[in-house]
Amino acid sequence: xxxxxxxxxxxxxxxxxxxxxxxxxxxxxxxxxxxxxxxxxxxxxxxxxxxxxxxxxxxxxxxxxxxxxxxxxxxxxxxxxxxxxxxxxxxxxxxxxxxxxxxxxxxxxxxxxxxxxxxxxxxxxxxxxxxxxxxxxxxxxxxxxxxxxxxxxxxxxxxxxxxxxxxxxxxxxxxxxxxxxxxxxxxxxxxxxxxxxxxxxxxxxxxxxxxxxxxxxxxxxxxxxxxxxxxxxxxxxxxxxxxxxxxxxxxxxxxxxxxxxxxxxxxxxxxxxxxxxxxxxxxxxxxxxxxxxxxxxxxxxxxxxxxxxxxxxxxxxxxxxxxxxxxxxxxxxxxxxxxxxxxxxxxxxxxxxxxxxxxxxxxxxxxxxxxxxxxxxxxxxxxxxxxxxxxxxxxxxxxxxxxxxxxxxxxxxxxxxxxxxxxxxxxxxxxxxxxxxxxxxxxxxxxxxxxxxxxxxxxxxxxxxxxxxxxxxxxxxxxxxxxxxxxxxxxxxxxxxxxxxxxxxxxxxxxxxxxxxxxxxxxxxxxxxxxxxxxxxxxxxxxxxxxxxxxxxxxxxxxxxxxxxxxxxxxxxxxxxxxxxxxxxxxxxxxxxxxxxxxxxxxxxxxxxxxxx
Ligand code: GCB
Numbered sequence: 001x002x003x004x005x006x007x008x009x010x011x012x013x014x015x016x017x018x019x020x021x022x023x024x025x026x027x028x029x030x031x032x033x034x035x036x037x038x039x040x041x042x043x044x045x046x047x048x049x050x051x052x053x054x055x056x057x058x059x060x061x062x063x064x065x066x067x068x069x070x071x072x073x074x075x076x077x078x079x080x081x082x083x084x085x086x087x088x089x090x091x092x093x094x095x096x097x098x099x100x101x102x103x104x105x106x107x108x109x110x111x112x113x114x115x116x117x118x119x120x121x122x123x124x125x126x127x128x129x130x131x132x133x134x135x136x137x138x139x140x141x142x143x144x145x146x147x148x149x150x151x152x153x154x155x156x157x158x159x160x161x162x163x164x165x166x167x168x169x170x171x172x173x174x175x176x177x178x179x180x181x182x183x184x185x186x187x188x189x190x191x192x193x194x195x196x197x198x199x200x201x202x203x204x205x206x207x208x209x210x211x212x213x214x215x216x217x218x219x220x221x222x223x224x225x226x227x228x229x230x231x232x233x234x235x236x237x238x239x240x241x242x243x244x245x246x247x248x249x250x251x252x253x254x255x256x257x258x259x260x261x262x263x264x265x266x267x268x269x270x271x272x273x274x275x276x277x278x279x280x281x282x283x284x285x286x287x288x289x290x291x292x293x294x295x296x297x298x299x300x301x302x303x304x305x306x307x308x309x310x311x312x313x314x315x316x317x318x319x320x321x322x323x324x325x326x327x328x329x330x331x332x333x334x335x336x337x338x339x340x341x342x343x344x345x346x347x348x349x350x351x352x353x354x355x356x357x358x359x360x361x362x363x364x365x366x367x368x369x370x371x372x373x374x375x376x377x378x379x380x381x382x383x384x385x386x387x388x389x390x391x392x393x394x395x396x397x398x399x400x401x402x403x404x405x406x407x408x409x410x411x412x413x414x415x416x417x418x419x420x421x422x423x424x425x426x427x428x429x430x431x432x433x434x435x436x437x438x439x440x441x442x443x444x445x446x447x448x449x450x451x452x453x454x455x456x457x458x459x460x461x462x463x464x465x466x467x468x469x470x471x472x473x474x475x476x477x478x479x480x481x482x483x484x485x486x487x488x489x490x491x492x493x494x495x496x497x498x499x500x501x502x503x504x505x506x507x508x509x510x511x512x513x514x515x516x517x518x519x520x521x522x523x524x525x526x527x528x529x530x531x532x533x534x535x536x537x538x539x540x541x542x543x544x545x546x547x548x549x550x551x552x553x554x555x556x557x558x559x560x561x562x563x564x565x566x567x568x569x570x571x572x573x574x575x576x577x578x579x580x581x582x583x584x585x586x587x588x589x590x591x592x593x594x595x596x597x598x599x600x601x602x603x604x605x606x607x608x609x610x611x612x613x
Pocket of ligand 1: 436437494523590
């Protein structure tokens, strides 16, 4: 979420008395006396197709448990916080921090697995990176972050550049006026404390990895640039492509050229009053599908400056209880995944991580992955697209959200907007999911109903879903009932028969989904420690999990309209809620693959079932 203004708070006598404050006061006033400011701007589409310089690499960091780098001893924000990167000017000066003498961490990463003292840490860490920069006449520079968990305050050369909330969405700000010729520095205050009104809220079953977890870049753009664009195949007419683009400013009469050489498209368009264009193009693209994940080279040019992309064309619709890809019924052979490195935990953040995780999914027989429970890193989505794997992408509206808080809604809406803005051209993304396992109430219905409606206004070319729960079951009959049924295209629900519920009872279960819509079982599964063996009745053994999968898959075959499955989960993942010694050790053990990459017996049950689909 981008906020326009930063409140520096009042400078009080107490601050003046405070020694650290005194030493940096002059420098702070100096930094405030410039009227230069950064402009927070909407997310640029297709960051990897832009002209960028990476700021990844070593960043110095300071762990700030009590946020003394930000608040004074009366808890007022200080004008001269750590962000001014003060240095003593005379030997007498008292400055009680020094970024350059502090340890460094490789960015992108999470601090929990980079510094063992920070394994459980939830709080503030300051990061600083110095870099050389040569301003270019008539150009603008954006500072882009792939993700910072959870809250980020950003300064460039001591001046505020922006603020962002939400740990899994990308954001950028125009920092042109804050940069100078020569050495520059960027400082980010990252805070991953959990709060009841946040999205996600205070409790969630995954590790709250803190830090600058995805790529950081400077982006070189012209004063007016193509901010974002979309190319989408018509849902019904596969010879029609809808093209939209918008400029960073509402400028009329600018010429945008679209070129897709393989489709013999080379066309120019003139922007309307609001700086946008919208056009329909005739073409006969080879359609993207798992068997042939065809992507076309695309170039969009404005006044000599191009953005390059690779885009696939496909249609995803439903008909009754069927999901149709390019008009043909498809069964979504899926698996749920967390955005965690394949080996040992930590946030995933590279094409290599994505290739391993998705490689396991492929081996399992998948054509689909549920990227739970928040937008994953962009490499994963792009890698999946190349591999022919369809994607369900989700925002972290998870469990007990503060449904009546307007700020919470706004936060969720912005995360949804930015998830879509980043991935709207990925042919493999077929489902936007707006929530997971939320408790029923009128307030929740209002919140989620508005989110679903909003998602459709952002993108009408994909399906909307959410992971629901079965709330009524008697005599082994499970009936799904959820007021959200009318808002979604696909009815998805999580069931844990054999783990949280009804061990051994899967064969007796019957299911009723009373809506004329396709059904995805978005979660089922159970835990096992790799290498632990015993009878199928002994929890945590591979045999117990194997049997659970045998029973569940047989049961699933009886669900009317079942169009997909994403068992929970590909790989064991870190969670602070999973404390059982020798078994969990802070890992959720429901993975089909262990945290060190070994396949458990249940993997092969699922693999066999998918072979039969
Ligand atoms: C669920 C949640 C998922 C948990 C899983 C579990 O229903 O959606 O986030 O990790 O159950 O293992 O309990």
